[in-house]
Amino acid sequence: MLRTVYLVLRNEFRLLLQDRTALFMLFLAPVVIIAVAGFSLGNMFGVQSSARTFSIPLVDHDHGAIAKAISDGLSREETLRLVTVADDRAARAIVTRNDESPLAIVIPAGVTSAFESGRSAHILIYVDPVKRVEAEGIELRLNALSRGVAARARELAQARLNQTDADVRARVDRLVEQIDALQAQAADYQRRMRRGRATLQETLDARIREEIQRIGARTEAAVQRATAARAATVQEQLSRKQSAMTAVVAYLRQLQVSRRAFEQWLAALKSAAGSHANEIPPPPNWPNPPRAEQLTELSRPIDLAPGRLDLTAPAELANFAIAIPDIPMPPAPRVSLDPRSLLPARPPALPGDLDWRERPLTPGYAEVNSFDQYVPGFGITFLLLDVLWGVSVGLIDERDWGTLQRLRVSGAPVPGLMIGKLAARVLIGFVQLVVLFSLGRLLFGIELGRNPLMLLLPTAAIAFAAASFGLVIAGIARTRDSVLPIGSVAAMTMSAVGGCWWPLNFEPGWMRSVAAGMPTTWTMRAYNDLMIRGLDPTHALWPSAITLALGVAFLGAGVIGAARVYQ
Secondary structure, eight states, X not given: XXXXXXXXXXXXXXXXXXXXXXXXXXXXXXXXXXXXXXXXXXXXXXXXXXXXXXXXXEEESSOSHHHHHHHHHHHTOTTEEEEEOSSHHHHHHHHHHOTTOOEEEEEOTTHHHHHHTTSOEEEEEEEOGGGHHHHHHHHHHHHHHHXXXXXXXXXXXXXXXXXXXXXXXXXXXXXXXXXXXXXXXXXXXHHHHHHHHHHHXXXXXXXXXXXXXXXXXXXXXXXXXHHHHHHHHHXXXXXXXXXXXXXXHHHHHHHHHHHHHHHHHHHHHHHTOSTTGGGOOOOOOOOOOOXXXXXXXXXXXXXXXXXXXXXXXXXXXXXXXXXXXXXXOOOOOOOOOOGGGGSOSSOOOOOOOEEEEEEESSTTOOSOOTHHHHHHHHHHHHHHHHHHIIIIIHHHHHHHHTHHHHHHHTTOOHHXXXXXXXXXXXXXXXXXXXXXXXXXIIIIOOOOOSOGGXXXXXHHHHHHHHHHHHHHHHHHOXXXXXXXXXXXXXXHHHHHHTTSSXXXXXXXXXXXXXXXXXXXXHHHHHHIIIIISOOOGGGGHHHHHHHHHHHHHHHHHHHHHHHHHOO
């Protein structure tokens, strides 16, 4: 049994070594695909497969320190080359046309002033969505650069703050010294004021005593004058009363005389009384009594104080004044202090934030759908495989089955047969891509550009080029079994290198140079310009024309090869 196993194994390896197609699929085909993928995606995983320099358009509307710092920082990057342009439109045009320009930088006016005043400063970047991965790598460096600029600005601001703090502290120290001097002067001023007040008190006491003595003398004289005036008044009142008393005394004396006369009359009357009553003489006249005012004056008491005794007028107190002596006042303490001098000339401001804001390269295309890359890319890949199967394998089968020979015997020309098969496959491939794009729009929401009908132009061109390439493979591969490995590897290589599986900018420069000769490259450029970049439909004309030209070249080579093989 072991011998049987051994013989079977040896026979299988012998057959494998004799089958070149199997060996190709086992070893060479994987190596080709691995090499294509490795070289294409090497930059994505940090492997520098080739030195590549990106051209970055820079629009400076600010012309300030931020713009200079960013420009200097980017100029130190070995893989970046700055291109100064005048306006935003020119920068976007460079990003659109140049494969080495994944983004453009626009520094708006006022960025430096906003940053230095503590506000957020925003720098604009226009990113090509097709070159998103390269742009993100550059954005990482831009973010690192902005952080460095902000850190440096904060260091300078901190240094200014420290210097300002030192200046304020020095001014405060000088203020403290002046306050100490002011306090010493105030204490000395208080001592001088106390001495001056004591001197003033003594002087005022002496002056007051002198004035009191003068006022006493004046008051005594005034009292004497007032007493004399009152004595005169009393004397006048006494004289009036003396006159009244004299009148009363005279009255009394007359009354005494009248009494005696009356007594005599009465006696005469008595002697003549009787029958001689009519002969009684009249009684004597009584004297007039004192007048009423004399009696009132006589009864009025003597008033020694008819009014208040005025002592102020003689003393002249209204003119009393004490002259304050001239006491020398100590000079008031002075401090040359301006509180505003403690403030810095300009309050230092901490720098604000420096960030980057993306703007769409074209209006209305800010977000990128990954299916905008994958639907057309893998659609082209399967188009190549399907057309390859239909054209190459179909021709070989018809040759092996004798169909071509019978058609030739019947008089049908081989070129007509070729044109018919190619036209059918071009139409089938065209319909295949139209269906895939429709499903991509329905299921994945892919963007069809400003004019979806314009997508039919590069679709028709790649369908024609794929069919022509199938004819070339049919001329190279002699058997049905060799078509699949050769054609599949060629189709997948063309798809990978041509940017169907990943953006073309992932690839190194030499591979992109090779890709320039493949129809997949120009078809994907047309699709990217219309679907992802959202450019004007006219941008698809030139790539479609190049794809069509490459298809014509493939057709010529395929016709020559097929004519040699299928004669």
